[in-house]
Amino acid sequence: MDEFAIKAQNLTKKFGNFIAVNSISFEVKKGEIFGFLGANGAGKTTAMKMLCGLSIPTSGTAKIGELDVYTQKDKIKSRIGYMSQKFSLYDDLTVLENIMFFGGIYGLRRSLLQEKCKNLLNRLNLNRQRNHLVHSLPLGWKQKLAFSVAVIHDPTIVFLDEPTGGVDPLVRRQFWDLIYEASDRGITIFVTTHYMDEAEYCNRISIMVNGRIGALDTPHNLKVEYGVTSMNDVFYQLARGK
Amino acid sequence: MRTIIILLRKEFRQILRNPVIRAMILIMPIVQLIVLPFAADYEMDNxxxxxxxxxxxxxxxxxxxxxxxxxxxxxxxxxxxxxxxxxxxxxxxxxxxxxxxxxxxxxxxxxxxxxxxxxxxxxxxxxxxxxxxxxxxxxxxxxxxxxxxxxVLGSIDKNRLEITSSNWYNPSLDYHLFMVPGILAILVTMIGGFLSALNIVKEKEVGTIEQINVTPIRKHHFILGKLIPFWILGNIVFTLGTLISWLVYGITPEGSLILLYFCIGVFLLAILGLGFFISTFCNTQQQAMLIMFFFMMIFILMGGLFTPIESMPNWAQVITYFNPLRYLIDIMRMVVLKGSGFHHVAFHLIILSIFAVVFNFMAVLNYKKTS
Missing domain, CATH: 3.40.1710.10 (abc type-2 transporter like domain)
Structure with a gap:
């Protein structure tokens, strides 16, 4: 077994003359919660899309486990979960229908799916809303549901692109409880965020600046290295270009 | 197979939950078939x-x-x-x-x-x-x-020829008999073309397509999951239209009804394929709508319903060969009015099948799960 969940080397994506991701190299360990930080437009989403098989890299290599992002996209897709920046469950399907649909697409057996569905609805307290259209749910609930659907097939790794954007602090806390629970089940978490308090929850974080990785370490080590007391200050220093 | 069933269930739920689509499926055949044949009347009496x-x-x-x-x-x-x-x-x-x-x-x-x-x-x-x-x-x-x-004055040419004609297949020159099968063809084209062109683009706009693209779902499964529901929908609309033309105009096909459904089935595959192909390279429903409208105008105006193809200039006639609707309107008139059999429409069917294969192939090819 490979001990890395993700291994990227000189990964690059160009759009014409614009270099969105400039030769980044990093490793994510199995089972870790990896925070992927950076200013808007720093290249976080592009890098994440390459790792999910949604976008083909211009150059460089990347492996998800032992699978190559160029040649084994389909295998990768059955082993990862993804929650995009945009809310992406079906608004015009009910809570239950969404769970059953995505579970079914990932090929879960009917009996297993029904069991998972039951647990999930209980865990999220959505039993009463199971037959409500998703579009009638408040944003925070939608995000928790989207996360639960993204990990319904027990992927080895889940990619979360700003999952808590626009969500109130209480729901954010609950959302991170869900993340920890998934992590306890052995799922590697790869998460982007703009909330520095959330960065503190991660085992290790990387901060992207203009398409490159500016720093990569545990939150504690980063604060020591930059001689500051909060992740906010680390981010400011890096984003400003020291 | 299970994937397709899951996709179909999802698609049907979404279609039937959409009040606009539900209404259009009922209203379009009724209005088009009852209003248009009376309005598009070329007989002059005023x-x-x-x-x-x-x-x-x-x-x-x-x-x-x-x-x-x-x-x-x-x-x-x-x-x-x-x-x-x-x-x-x-x-x-x-x-x-x-x-x-x-x-x-x-x-x-x-x-x-x-x-x-x-x-x-x-x-x-x-x-x-x-x-x-x-x-x-x-x-x-x-x-x-x-x-x-x-x-009496003996000065008029006595050997004048008088020509009388009798009209076959539509002896009383009933205009509705001529128009209704064609309008039925247009109806199926519009329902199939627009719904398919807008559907995938809508998923792009809302962002759900990304969630689909990150799953191991196969491209042709995805397209089939979209194709089958709209194919069934097209057949329902055609059935409604056929019922209306029977109830209102008393038109029943001279030829085989099974043959008609078979032709409609092949045609729907073609027009749905075109719709999906358009939706694979559009990013917004507005773009898809504009492009589909462009094709619809040409298909309908050059389909031989309003202007006979024989009276078009040569270059225009050549263009109509690339118009799938032209073949369907022809088939409709042949089977409904003349009672033509399979071997009479075989050529048309081959061409429509080619359209169906080419359009759907292009749609699957051009639908990219990665960028």
Whole structure:
């Protein structure tokens, strides 16, 4: 077994003359919660899309486990979960229908799916809303549901692109409880965020600046290295270009 | 297989939950089939005729009575001079002017021939053409009527040929019989074309396609999951339309109903494939709508329903070969009116199958799960 969940080397994506991701190299360990930080437009989403098989890299290599992002996209897709920046469950399907649909697409057996569905609805307290259209749910609930659907097939790794954007602090806390629970089940978490308090929850974080990785370490080590007391200050220093 | 069933279940739920689609499936066949055949009526019966009678004889009176009693014309103005009559064309009150010359009756007896003057307003080309054709016909009949009188003088050609025709497949020249099968074809085209073109693009706009693209779902499964629901929907609309044309116009296909459904089935595959192909390279529903509209206009206007393809210039006829709707309208008329069998429409079916394969192949090829 490979001990890395993700291994990227000189990964690059160009759009014409614009270099969105400039030769980044990093490793994510199995089972870790990896925070992927950076200013808007720093290249976080592009890098994440390459790792999910949604976008083909211009150059460089990347492996998800032992699978190559160029040649084994389909295998990768059955082993990862993804929650995009945009809310992406079906608004015009009910809570239950969404769970059953995505579970079914990932090929879960009917009996297993029904069991998972039951647990999930209980865990999220959505039993009463199971037959409500998703579009009638408040944003925070939608995000928790989207996360639960993204990990319904027990992927080895889940990619979360700003999952808590626009969500109130209480729901954010609950959302991170869900993340920890998934992590306890052995799922590697790869998460982007703009909330520095959330960065503190991660085992290790990387901060992207203009398409490159500016720093990569545990939150504690980063604060020591930059001689500051909060992740906010680390981010400011890096984003400003020291 | 299970993936496709899951996709179908999802798609049907979404379609049936959409009140606009639900309403359009019912309203479109009803309105198009009940309103359009009556409105798109090419028979002329209200042509405004300006008359200049310079003769004021019993023959000229007789001619005018014949013209007005034909049912096609209404006398809008009786003038004394051409200039006066022309003003009524300019003002739009007359469509055609008929001028009867001085000494019309006298010269007809004396010389056995006479010239009448017809001036149609050709702004509306087909009205002018049809109007003057009707008028000429009436004058010819009039000539025939007065022949015995004039022939006494022995100066009219006695060996005139009279041509009579009988119309096959639509003996009474019932306009609805001609229009309804074509409108039915357009109906299926519009429902299939627009729904398919908008569907995938909508998933792009909302962002759900990304969630689909990150799953191990296969491209052709995804397209099939979209194709089958709309194919069934198209057949439902066609069934509704066929029922309406039977109930309202009493039209039942002369040929086999099974053959008709088979042709519609193949055609739907083609038009849905085109819709999906368009939606694979559009990013917004607005773009998809515009492009589909462009094709729809050409398909419908060059499909042979409103303008006969035979009367188009050669280059335009060549374009119609690339119009799938042209083949369907042809098939509809052949099977519904003539009762044609499978081997008569086999050529059309082969072409439609080629369209279906090519469009769907392009759609699957161009649908990219990665960028």
């Amino acid at each position: 042509i405004q005729l300006g008359i200049i009678d310079n003769d004021h004889s019993s023959f000229s009176e007789m001619l005018i009575t014949n013209v007005t009693s034909s049912g096609y014309f209404q006398v809008s103005k009786i003038s004394n001079s051409y200039n006066e009559a022309f003003k009524s064309i300019e003002s739009g009150t007359s469509d055609i002017i008929l001028e009867i010359p001085k000494n019309f009756e006298k010269d007809l007896f004396r010389e056995g021939k006479q010239a009448l003057f017809i001036a149609p307003n050709a702004i509306n080309g087909s009205e002018a053409l049809l109007g003057s054709a009707y008028l000429r016909q009436i004058i010819q009949d009039f000539e025939g009527d007065i022949c015995p009188d004039v022939m």
